[in-house]
Amino acid sequence: xxxxxxxxxxxxxxxxxxxxxxxxxxxxxxxxxxxxxxxxxxxxxxxxxxxxxxxxxxxxxxxxxxxxxxxxxxxxxxxxxxxxxxxxxxxxxxxxxxxxxxxxxxxxxxxxxxxxxxxxxxxxxxxxxxxxxxxxxxxxxxxxxxxxxxxxxxxxxxxxxxxxxxxxxxxxxxxxxxxxxxxxxxxxxxxxxxxxxxxxxxxxxxxxxxxxxxxxxxxxxxxxxxxxxxxxxxxxxxxxxxxxxxxxxxxxxxxxxxxxxxxxxxxxxxxxxxxxxxxxxxxxxxxxxxxxxxxxxxxxxxxxxxxxxxxxxxxxxxxxxxxxxxxxxxxxxxxxxxxxxxxxxxxxxxxxxxxxxxxxxxxxxxxxxxxxxxxxxxxxxxxxxxxxxxxxxxxxxxxxxxxxxxxxxxxxxxxxxxxxxxxxxxxxxxxxxxxxxxxxxxxxxxxxxxxxxxxxxxxxxxxxxxxxxxxxxxxxxxxxxxxxxxxxxxxxxxxxxxxxxxxxxxxxxxxxxxxxxxxxxxxxxxxxxxxxxxxxxxxxxxxxxxxxxxxxxxxxxxxxxxx
Amino acid sequence: xxxxxxxxxxxxxxxxxxxxxxxxxxxxxxxxxxxxxxxxxxxxxxxxxxxxxxxxxxxxxxxxxxxxxxxxxxxxxxxxxxxxxxxxxxxxxxxxxxxxxxxxxxxxxxxxxxxxxxxxxxxxxxxxxxxxxxxxxxxxxxxxxxxxxxxxxxxxxxxxxxxxxxxxxxxxxxxxxxxxxxxxxxxxxxxxxxxxxxxxxxxxxxxxxxxxxxxxxxxxxxxxxxxxxxxxxxxxxxxxxxxxxxxxxxxxxxxxxxxxxxxxxxxxxxxxxxxxxxxxxxxxxxxxxxxxxxxxxxxxxxxxxxxxxxxxxxxxxxxxxxxxxxxxx
Numbered sequence: 001x002x003x004x005x006x007x008x009x010x011x012x013x014x015x016x017x018x019x020x021x022x023x024x025x026x027x028x029x030x031x032x033x034x035x036x037x038x039x040x041x042x043x044x045x046x047x048x049x050x051x052x053x054x055x056x057x058x059x060x061x062x063x064x065x066x067x068x069x070x071x072x073x074x075x076x077x078x079x080x081x082x083x084x085x086x087x088x089x090x091x092x093x094x095x096x097x098x099x100x101x102x103x104x105x106x107x108x109x110x111x112x113x114x115x116x117x118x119x120x121x122x123x124x125x126x127x128x129x130x131x132x133x134x135x136x137x138x139x140x141x142x143x144x145x146x147x148x149x150x151x152x153x154x155x156x157x158x159x160x161x162x163x164x165x166x167x168x169x170x171x172x173x174x175x176x177x178x179x180x181x182x183x184x185x186x187x188x189x190x191x192x193x194x195x196x197x198x199x200x201x202x203x204x205x206x207x208x209x210x211x212x213x214x215x216x217x218x219x220x221x222x223x224x225x226x227x228x229x230x231x232x233x234x235x236x237x238x239x240x241x242x243x244x245x246x247x248x249x250x251x252x253x254x255x256x257x258x259x260x261x262x263x264x265x266x267x268x269x270x271x272x273x274x275x276x277x278x279x280x281x282x283x284x285x286x287x288x289x290x291x292x293x294x295x296x297x298x299x300x301x302x303x304x305x306x307x308x309x310x311x312x313x314x315x316x317x318x319x320x321x322x323x324x325x326x327x328x329x330x331x332x333x334x335x336x337x338x339x340x341x342x343x344x345x346x347x348x349x350x351x352x353x354x355x356x357x358x359x360x361x362x363x364x365x366x367x368x369x370x371x372x373x374x375x376x377x378x379x380x381x382x383x384x385x386x387x388x389x390x391x392x393x394x395x396x397x398x399x400x401x402x403x404x405x406x407x408x409x410x411x412x413x414x415x416x417x418x419x420x421x422x423x424x425x426x427x428x429x430x431x432x433x434x435x436x437x438x439x440x441x442x443x444x445x446x447x448x449x450x451x452x453x454x455x456x457x458x459x460x461x462x463x464x465x466x467x468x469x470x471x472x473x474x475x476x477x478x479x480x481x482x483x484x485x486x487x488x489x490x491x492x493x494x495x496x497x498x499x500x501x502x503x504x505x506x507x508x509x510x511x512x513x514x515x516x517x518x519x520x521x522x523x524x525x526x527x528x529x530x531x532x533x534x535x536x537x538x539x540x541x542x543x544x545x546x547x548x549x550x551x552x553x554x555x556x557x558x559x560x561x562x563x
Numbered sequence: 564x565x566x567x568x569x570x571x572x573x574x575x576x577x578x579x580x581x582x583x584x585x586x587x588x589x590x591x592x593x594x595x596x597x598x599x600x601x602x603x604x605x606x607x608x609x610x611x612x613x614x615x616x617x618x619x620x621x622x623x624x625x626x627x628x629x630x631x632x633x634x635x636x637x638x639x640x641x642x643x644x645x646x647x648x649x650x651x652x653x654x655x656x657x658x659x660x661x662x663x664x665x666x667x668x669x670x671x672x673x674x675x676x677x678x679x680x681x682x683x684x685x686x687x688x689x690x691x692x693x694x695x696x697x698x699x700x701x702x703x704x705x706x707x708x709x710x711x712x713x714x715x716x717x718x719x720x721x722x723x724x725x726x727x728x729x730x731x732x733x734x735x736x737x738x739x740x741x742x743x744x745x746x747x748x749x750x751x752x753x754x755x756x757x758x759x760x761x762x763x764x765x766x767x768x769x770x771x772x773x774x775x776x777x778x779x780x781x782x783x784x785x786x787x788x789x790x791x792x793x794x795x796x797x798x799x800x801x802x803x804x805x806x807x808x809x810x811x812x813x814x815x816x817x818x819x820x821x822x823x824x825x826x827x828x829x830x831x832x833x834x835x836x837x838x839x840x841x842x843x844x845x846x847x848x849x850x851x852x853x854x855x856x857x858x859x860x861x862x863x864x865x866x867x868x869x870x871x872x873x874x875x876x877x878x879x880x881x882x883x884x885x886x887x888x889x890x891x892x
Contacts, residue, residue, distance in 0.1 A: 059737070065838075067637040075597075076589070150605045155598035188596075204633070206652030224660055225838020226734055247737060251836040255716055256732045263724040263731055430584030430851055433593070452596060459595045469599035 042555060043288055046528045050552035057245040058530065058551065060268045061257045065225060065250045068208030071190050072144050072151040082248060085230055086213035087190035088237060090118050090137065090171075091183060093453055095538045095545075097350060099183055103132070103191060103214070103237065113178035113492050118186070120169045125235045126193050127218045132237065134165040139194035141173075149202050156185035178490045180497060184454035216241040216547050226250060241547035242532070262286060264557075267530060271523040273336040280525065291528050294338065294521040295537040298347040299450035301407060303396070303515040306443050308475040311374065311387065318512040319360075320370035324418045325411055326362040331518045334406045339518040344505030345449065345457060348519065350539060351494070352455040354502040357509055359516060367418045378419055385419035393421035394443040399432045404446045407517055411446070438468045440475070446517070455501045458485045461508070476513045529555035564868050569623075571864040576622065576857060580615045585851045586635040609635055622857060631656070631861075632854040636847070642858040657843060658858055664734065665827040665839035668759055673820065675763040676770055681810070683767070684774025688809075689801065691779060699771065707768035712830045715761050719834075722757070730754050732836040758835045762828065773816060777809035811882055818874020822867040 066079035069086065092102040101107065104118040124132035144151050145158050159182075162174040175182060193212055197205065211219055214237045217230035230246040249266060251257045258275060260266045271280075276294070280286045303325070305312035312318060327341040342348060343357035376385035376392055385392045396411065398404040405426050412422040427436065436442045449460070459465050462485050465472040484504040491497045524542055526533065532549045533542060586609065587602040606612050610621060625632055631643035634657055641656040648654075683703075687696040723731035730736065736750050781787060782805060790800045827841030840859065847855035879886045 067640075075594075147604055148608075150601060150608055152594070152597035152601050152605075154601045156596065204646075204648070204654075206648055206650065206654060209654070210652065221740075223735070224655070225664075226836075227737065229737075249733065249737075249836070250838070251732055252833045252842065253732075253836070256719065256834050256836060259716070259719050259724050259731045263727065265731065428849075430588040430849065431582065433584060433588040435583035447593075449595070457595070459598075467599065469602060471593075471595050 042529070045554050046289060050531060050550075050555075052242065052532060052548075052550050053552060054240070054242045054550065055244050055553065056551035056556045057247060058243045058268070058549070059247045059249060059266045059557075061249045061251045061260065061266050063252050063254065063257075066228075069211045069219070070192065070202055070208050072153055073149060073202050073208070075152045082228055082230070083190060083211070083213075084215075085217040085246060086211055086215055086219060086233075087192070088213070088215045089187050089190055091187040093187060093540055095534075095540050097453060097539045099187060102187075103137075107183075109492055113490075114176075115172055115174045116182060116186075117170060117172040120171065121237065122169065124214065124237045126195075126214050127212050127233045127235050128193075128196075129235065130193070130195055131168075132191070132193070132214055133168040134171040135168070136194045137171045137191055138163055138165050139198065140189060140192045143192065143197070143202060144189060153188070156181065157189070178492060180489050180492050181454045181456040183492075184452060184456075188452070217246055220245070238547070242550035261290070261525060261527075264289070264527070267527040269525060271525055273334075273338045273520075273523065276523040276525075277336040277338060289528055290525045291533070291535075293524045293526065293533075293535065293537055293542045295524075295541050296340070296347055296349070296519060297450070297522045298350075298453065299448055300342055300345065300519040301404065301446065301448045301517045303411065303517060304445050304447060304474045305513060306440065306445075306474060307477070307513060308440065309443055311376075311392070312443075314374050315511065316370045316374040317376075318515075320367040320374070320418070321415065321420070322360040322512050322515045323363045323370065324367035324420075325414050325515055325517075327359060327517055328362070329414070330407050330410050333410055334403050335518060335520050338523060339520040342516045342519045343509055345451070345460075345508070345516075346455060346501070346505065347451075347539075351498055352501050352505075354505045356502075357506060360512075364414075364418050371418065371420075376419070383416075383419060384421050391421060392419065393423070395423045395425055396444045396446055397425050397427065397432070397436055397442045398446040399429050400426050403520075404448070408446050437473050440468070440473060445474075455497065456485070456489055457504075458489060461485060461513075474513060478507070478511060478513075480507050481511075529557075564872075567868060568861070568864060572623075572626075572857065572861055573619065575860045575864075576619050577615060579848075579851075579853055579856055580618070582851070585611050586853075589636070589850055618853075622854075626861070631658070631858040634847075634852055634855050636850040636852040636855075642854050643862075657855060658840070658862065661827075661838055661840045661843045662825060664837060665825060665832075665841070668755065668837070668839065669824040669827070671755070671759045672763040672766070673817070673824065675759065676766050677813075677817075679763070680767055680770035681774055681813075684771045685778060685801065685806065687771065687775040688778030688782065691775075696775075703768035703771050706764045709765060711761055711765050711828075712834055714765070715757065715831065715834050718757055718761070729756060732834070734837060758831060758837060762831060770813075770816065773812065774809065777812055778805060781805045781809045811878070814877050814881060815874050818870050818877065821870030821873070822863055825863060825866060 062078050062081065064076065064078045066074055066082055067076065068074045069079060069083045071080045071083045071087075074083075088103045090102060090104045091099050091107070094100045101121070103120055103124060105121045107116055107118045109116055118137070120132075120134060120137070126132050141157055141160065141163050143149055145154050145160075159175055159179055160173045161176050164172050164174075166172070173182070191214070193214075196212055197207055200207065202208070209222055213233070214235075216233060216236045216238060218233040220229040220231040222228045227247055227249045230248075232241055232244050234240075249260070251260060251266075254269075254272070257266065257269050261269050271292075276292060280290060280292065303321075305318060307313055331337060331339045331341060340348060341359040343359045344353050346353040371385060371392075375387045377387075378385050379389075380386065382391075396408045398408055405424070408424045412424060415422050437445070451457070459471045461472060461476055461478075461481055463472070463477040463479075463482050466475055466477075481504060484500055484507070488497060488500045488504065491500060522541070526542075529551050530549050531552060532545070534545060538544060585606065587605055603612075610618055613621075622632070629644075631641070634640045634642055637657065640654060643656040643658045645653055645655045645659055683699050687699045690696045719731050722729040730753055734751075734754055736742075736754075739747065739750055742750060787800060787805055790804050795804075825840055827839040827844075829841040829845040831837070832839045832842040843855065844859050846852075847859070
């Protein structure tokens, strides 16, 4: 009897709990109405023009949380995206991708091209008020080449034979021999404060999660797994940014990110072609409040041959396959038209890209003729070509990347038309790298290169870079290319350098060690409340002047109600 | 129990190291600005160049003092215990941060599941074969068959985007720190609503069926017939005599679910942007972050063993037959 009453009572309580849940749902629903009215008036104001003003909060999202904010140790792009708002480099690329000083006022290259002397701007300060001097630059260089740091990016800086600080504003580096990518490397090294880090382990130091920098923003709060909040650094060495706070929310799922963008809880996100070309254009309410931007990145997708394997050592076979693949079909089918075909490993429209080069056209007849010349004939009429009795068949290996997998399927189909049998295998990234790429145990790969702004690609194409773990894993060996790459590294004059890399790209295209598939556009949506964005984007990309972006007061999110 | 734990850790250590790749085969491994020499340095720093058995020995040596070590992938963040440096900056352990979140969500979810499953199971058993039973079964199986991530995304869209009733993802609002206590509670509640309710609804089917079958078994026993024959009210028959016996197997179920309480779901945590154990484990495996993987596996297997032990003890405590059996042996 007692038990019965007890249970019944509990059930009642449960019922009460359930009904209170529903009650709360209804309460919340009634709160929603005024918010919708606010949305309406926001939409009406979006297209007005406003004078530039400071204040407000810009919210974006990242898929992965940075492991720390010292980029040269953390290494991943999520860390770079945030640390670049906190730290400065000696040099930076301007709107048109020419180098200019950031912490450096100017720099001089010695007559023998081996020594670069940087002159720092006067009166530089860290966010904590301490002066930023050449001693900090020297210390950062020492830290990045230190074996204990284990920085993945150390190799460029290890080439420095001697680094000196004759005075507090001068920093000079001397190389064993002239090294043209040196300037680019100094536009990548974020300078760290010596006084806070000296005698500390860069891996375990609390600084990695509580950094002090010199740039537009400083870390306000990092809520682990949820968000990272930056606020304006009043001592910024580059002047004041317009927007007060930058919040980066950690949302690992891109669908959830998109829902947050639709609900106006984040201001910006990177899009995939389907969202850019299909979903947003089909929804007027999204078009009203989101501005879409596309810009070419300096990366591309390619199909690479293992040149140590037959028959890929035969240039006719490589040409045939290049002619047999319809690149426009891949761009239209996989990237929904949001890409372009390329003929050199450089971003089209930049100095380094040779404008005279044309991609291989789609020409199956030519492909068949070339394969015949290479000795491939269909002797048993099964639709697959043979040479010496062996059918022409190979396996395309790629990592688990939807766009690469789809490209591989289209390639499979086109190569079947000319009589080549292709199988496809997609593999998880870490296994892909260590089990197949490092060991050279593959026939053909579909992969991508994401590249920097310097044209030097010695690590990728030079014949000396073929050891396991190095980047010439396709086994490319061409003395002409080797010579050009070596020359390119020694030549600091931009015009002479350009000629070298134009010739390099032409030789590469003729030799066809890889098939360029496409260079995809980087796609971004930014809420229209953010003003001051350059459109169309200059060569340096949409974000080049993000410190000048502003959010006019009437368009700001109600900070109290911000979810 | 200790030998069992060592066995488990040995097997998981070797399986983890059998997978190709290590911490250096991450995203940055394909950046042409990085070099193989620096990757080799990193391997040496983490003893990854030594034979697996030596690495296991080193790990075991640390574990004897319950030192879970530092993560490879996250700037050597401690895996479990928090550390403080000489300036008093505290760095929290990765599991230490993720575990309470996952525990809270899963315990709440389990409570809701039980609170719904027990009454539903009883009703289904009492009205066995009638429309009540059939509609409960139908409802359960719809919940069971709907993919959780799909339902989550739909509800996120409907409740978060179309109607703006609930936040879409995350654990707290951005202005959480500036809220008063009541608003903080409301904020936490509204963020947790979907992540807790959806898995408990989709997990309802199993436990409801369990309760229902338990009840049906008991209903067919002689002592229930006796109870009815001596004229007890139906309520008393069901709740006093039948339910107590039918609920006994539930103890086992709850005991066995203790390890899954710390497991967390990768998909749900990814969709709702919750920094919990499932996501942590998944990411660590993908990054080949061995100390974190081993830390989670060790804690998981220890909890599994403890869960089994607790279930056995609780069973003996609740069921006199088992207890007497134990005493007699």
